[in-house]
Amino acid sequence: MTRRWWVLGVLCLAELVVVLDNTVLNVxxxxxxxxxAADTADVQWTINAYALAQAGLLLAAGSAADRYGxxxxxxxGLAVFGAGxxxxxxxxxxxxxxxxxxxxxVGGALLITGTLAVAIQVFDAAExxxxxxxxxxxxxxxxxxxxxxxxxxxxxxxxxxxFLLNVPLALxxxxAVRAxxxxxxxxxxxxPDLPGAALATLGxxxxxxxxxxxxPLFLLGGALVLGGFLAWERYTRNPMLSPELFGNxxxxxAVTGVVLITFGSAGALFLLTLxxxxxxxxxPLEAGLRIAPFALSVVVLTATGIGPALIRRLGIPLAIxxxxxxxxxxxxAVxxxxxxxxxxxxxxxxxxxxxxxxxxAIVEAVVGAVPADDAGAGAGVEGxxxxxxxxxxxxxxxxxxxxxxxxxxxxxxxLPAALSAASPAAERAPILDALAAGLRLGQGVGAAxxxxxxxxxxxxxxxxxxxxxxxxxxxxxHPGRGGTARD
Numbered sequence: 001m002t003r004r005w006w007v008l009g010v011l012c013l014a015e016l017v018v019v020l021d022n023t024v025l026n027v028x029x030x031x032x033x034x035x036x037a038a039d040t041a042d043v044q045w046t047i048n049a050y051a052l053a054q055a056g057l058l059l060a061a062g063s064a065a066d067r068y069g070x071x072x073x074x075x076x077g078l079a080v081f082g083a084g085x086x087x088x089x090x091x092x093x094x095x096x097x098x099x100x101x102x103x104x105x106v107g108g109a110l111l112i113t114g115t116l117a118v119a120i121q122v123f124d125a126a127e128x129x130x131x132x133x134x135x136x137x138x139x140x141x142x143x144x145x146x147x148x149x150x151x152x153x154x155x156x157x158x159x160x161x162x163f164l165l166n167v168p169l170a171l172x173x174x175x176a177v178r179a180x181x182x183x184x185x186x187x188x189x190x191x192p193d194l195p196g197a198a199l200a201t202l203g204x205x206x207x208x209x210x211x212x213x214x215x216p217l218f219l220l221g222g223a224l225v226l227g228g229f230l231a232w233e234r235y236t237r238n239p240m241l242s243p244e245l246f247g248n249x250x251x252x253x254a255v256t257g258v259v260l261i262t263f264g265s266a267g268a269l270f271l272l273t274l275x276x277x278x279x280x281x282x283x284p285l286e287a288g289l290r291i292a293p294f295a296l297s298v299v300v301l302t303a304t305g306i307g308p309a310l311i312r313r314l315g316i317p318l319a320i321x322x323x324x325x326x327x328x329x330x331x332x333a334v335x336x337x338x339x340x341x342x343x344x345x346x347x348x349x350x351x352x353x354x355x356x357x358x359x360x361a362i363v364e365a366v367v368g369a370v371p372a373d374d375a376g377a378g379a380g381v382e383g384x385x386x387x388x389x390x391x392x393x394x395x396x397x398x399x400x401x402x403x404x405x406x407x408x409x410x411x412x413x414x415l416p417a418a419l420s421a422a423s424p425a426a427e428r429a430p431i432l433d434a435l436a437a438g439l440r441l442g443q444g445v446g447a448a449x450x451x452x453x454x455x456x457x458x459x460x461x462x463x464x465x466x467x468x469x470x471x472x473x474x475x476x477x478h479p480g481r482g483g484t485a486r487d
Contacts, residue, residue: 003180004122004123004127006180007118007122007180007181007182008119008122008123008131008134008135009176010173010176010177010180010181011074011115011118011119011135011181012115012134012135012138013169013172013173013176014074014077014078014111014114014115014173014177015111015112015115015135015138015139015142016138016141016142016169017078017081017111017166017169017170017173018081018108018111018112018142019138019139019141019142019143019146020142020145020146020149020165020166021050021085021104021108021146021163021166024146024147024149024150024153024162024165025046025047025150025162028150028154028159028162031154031159032046032097032159035159036093036094036097042094042098045094045098046094046097046098046101047101048209048212048213049098049099049101049102049105050101050102050104050105050108051105051208051212051387051391052102052105052205052208052209052212053101053102053103053104053105053106053108053109054105054106054108054109054112054387055109055204055205055208055384055387055388055391056109056201056202056204056205056208057105057106057109057110057201058109058112058113058204058380058383058384058387059197059200059201059204059240059241059377059380059381059384060109060197060200060201060240060380061073061077061109061110061112061113061114061376061380062113062117062376062377062378062379062380062381062383063193063196063197063240063241063376063377063380064110064197064376065110065113065114065117065185065375065376065379066117066185066186066373066374066375066376066377067185067186067192068185069183069184069185070114070117070118070121070183070184070185070375070376071114071118071177071181071182071183071184072183073110073113073114073376074110074111074114074115074118074177074181075174075177075178076107076110077107077108077109077110077111077114078107078111078170078173078174078177079107079170079174080103080104080106080107080110081104081107081108081110081111081166081170082107082166082167082170082171082174083103083107084100084101084102084103084104084105084106084107085100085104085163085164085165085166085167085170086163086164086167087099087100087103088100088101088104088160088163089160089161089162089163089164089167090160090164091160100163109383112379112383113376113379113380113383114376114379115135115379116132116135116363116367116375116378116379116382116383117375117376117378117379118181118184118375119131119132119135120367120372120375120378120379121182121184121372121375122182128364129308129311129312129360129364130305130308132360132363132364132367133302133307133308133311133356133359133360134302134303135360135363136298136302136355136359136360136363137298137299137302137303137356139359140294140295140298140299140352140355140359141295141296141298141299142295143269143291143294143295145292145295146288147285147287147288147291148285148288148289148292149165150162150288151283151285151288152285153165155285186373186374191238192238193233193236193238193239193240195232195236196229196232196233196236196239196240196241197240199225199226199228199229199232200226200229200240200241202222202225203222203223203224203225203226203228203229204222204226204384204387204388205222206218206219206221206222206225207219207222207223207226207388208222208387208388208391209222210222211388211391211392211395212391212395214395230243230246240377241377241380241381242374242377245369245370245381248369249460249461249463250365250368250369250460250461251366251369251370252460253365253456253457253458253459253460253461253463254362254365254366254368254369254457254460254461255366255381255385256453256456256457256460257320257324257362257365257453257454257456257457257458257460258362258366258382258385258386258389258457259385259388259389259392259453260389260449260450260452260453260454260456260457261324261327261358261362261389261449261450261453261454261457262385262386262388262389262390262393263389263390263392263393263396263446263449263453264328264331264393264397264445264446264447264448264449264450264451264453265327265331265355265393265446265450266389266390266393266394267390267392267393267394267395267396267397267398267442267446267449268331268334268335268393268397268442268443268446268447268450270393270394270397270398271397271398271401271439271442271443271446272291272334272443273287273291274401274435274439275334275436275439275443276290276291278432278435279432279435279436279439290341290344291348293345293348293349293352294348294349294351294352294355295352296352297348297349297351297352297353297356298352298355298356298359301352301353301356302356302360306356307356307357307360308360310357311357311360311361314357316361316364316365316368316461317457317458317459317461317462318458319357319358319361320357320358320361320362320365320454320457320458320461321454321455321457321458322354322357322358323353323354323355323356323357323358323359323361323454324354324358324450324451324453324454324455324457325354325451325454325455326350326351326353326354326357326358327350327351327354327355327358327450327454328354328447328448328450328451328454329347329350329354329447330346330347330348330349330350330351330352330353330354331347331351331443331446331447331450332347332443332444332447333346333347333350334347334348334351334443335347335439335440335443335444335447336440358454362457363382365457365461366378366381366382366385367379367382393446393449396445397442397443397445397446398442400438400441400442400445401435401438401439401441401442402438403438404434404437404438404441404442405434405435405437405438408433408434408437408438409430409431409434
């Protein structure tokens with residue numbers, strides 16, 4: 001194995017640290033509420049503090065990686081994330097935990113952009129597709145493994161161990177990055193675009209907060225600030241994100257696809273966890289085990305080379321369209337699956353096959369529209385759009401589910417209150433039936449959004465010219481690749 005594949009292994013380890021933390025925490029929410037005497041708002045902020053810090057800094061983190069060194073920012077991200085995890089694991093109050101989670105979000109932003117940016121630099125056009133496919137598969141593996149690992153830890157250890165687990169992983173990552181990952185930066189970068197970074201951070205944070213908290217004024221304010229960011233990028237001599245990208249159909253198509261696809265998939269997968277735990281009555285660990293085939297199918301198709309080979313044969317636009325069609329079909333199958341596990345398993349396998357095709361192709365479409373010297377900025381855009389789409393999906397599809405639930409049971413109020421007030425099984429049955437109907441509506445809308453997003457992205461990419469329709473893995477080199485290192 002050549003050095004660059006060892007480098008990819010290190011990048012995947014760093015990425016896995018971030019992904020695991022997100023999904024491990026989901027199963028720990030009830031425990032945190034009990035052990036820290038936290039109310040619903042407190043628990044939500046342990047999740048939201050991380051999301052806000054990460055989403056707000058992704059663009060700035062990507063630009064900093066291009067300017068100051070991608071390896072350097074990767075090391076900084078691991079150090080910050082590890083320190084935040086240590087503080088979270090030792091937290092004695094909700095306020096301390098929320099602050100630590102915000103620090104972890106800063107480290108997460110540096111890691112997400114750094115890992116993808118380094119991969120783009122280390123691998124050439126021929127090998128990049130498989131590298132990105134493996135990078136995307138690690139995301140799916142972390143999604144499935146998180147609830148399982150969290151359930152095991154909470155069953156045997158103090159709740160803080162779910163965060164302390166990150167510390168040795170971060171230390172191992174630091175040692176491996178220092179030993180294996182080459183440094184690279186864009187030598188043509190001018191002065192730092194501090195006003196642009198401030199506007200991007202403020203605007204993105206406001207928009208994500210508005211989505212999470214349901215605050216229209218913050219949404220309006222965030223949109224205005226982001227408009228100011230784009231205007232500033234057109235004015236300044238050293239923009240952190242070239243405004244010319246938004247006239248590039250390949251870039252616009254890829255970004256549009258990322259938002260719509262993550263809107264549908266993240267929202268529908270969030271509803272799936274509710275379906276398994278509330279409607280089907282599975283414990284968190286049991287629910288994680290039943291979701292595992294989704295991620296395992298992504299890993300198998302990627303590791304065997306089947307996914308990357310299909311993407312090369314189909315080309316980027318058609319791979320995105322076909323993959324999102326499979327994912328939408330899987331989401332619909334899960335939504336309308338019967339009481340047995342067979343229908344659910346079929347849907348999960350379809351979802352995994354769709355992700356194995358579409359996710360690497362959509363990432364390649366985004367970063368492929370950005371010059372390789374700006375790999376960090378491309379990774380920052382991809383991460384920001386993913387965060388926005390995911391936050392919108394959970395908020396909107398969750399609201400649709402609640403609206404349907406309330407329409408069927410107007411007197412029930414919120415779902416937790418209705419379930420806690422209904423102790424006999426006979427009283428819970430109509431509540432769970434109404435919840436199941438709400439979940440089907442939300443998951444159905446998510447499936448439709450995924451399908452529309454996939455085909456819209458494909459059409460925009462097709463219309464962008466022959467380069468965008470070329471098979472993934474075709475030659476796409478950029479002049480002046482700053483600091484590329486290969487063995």
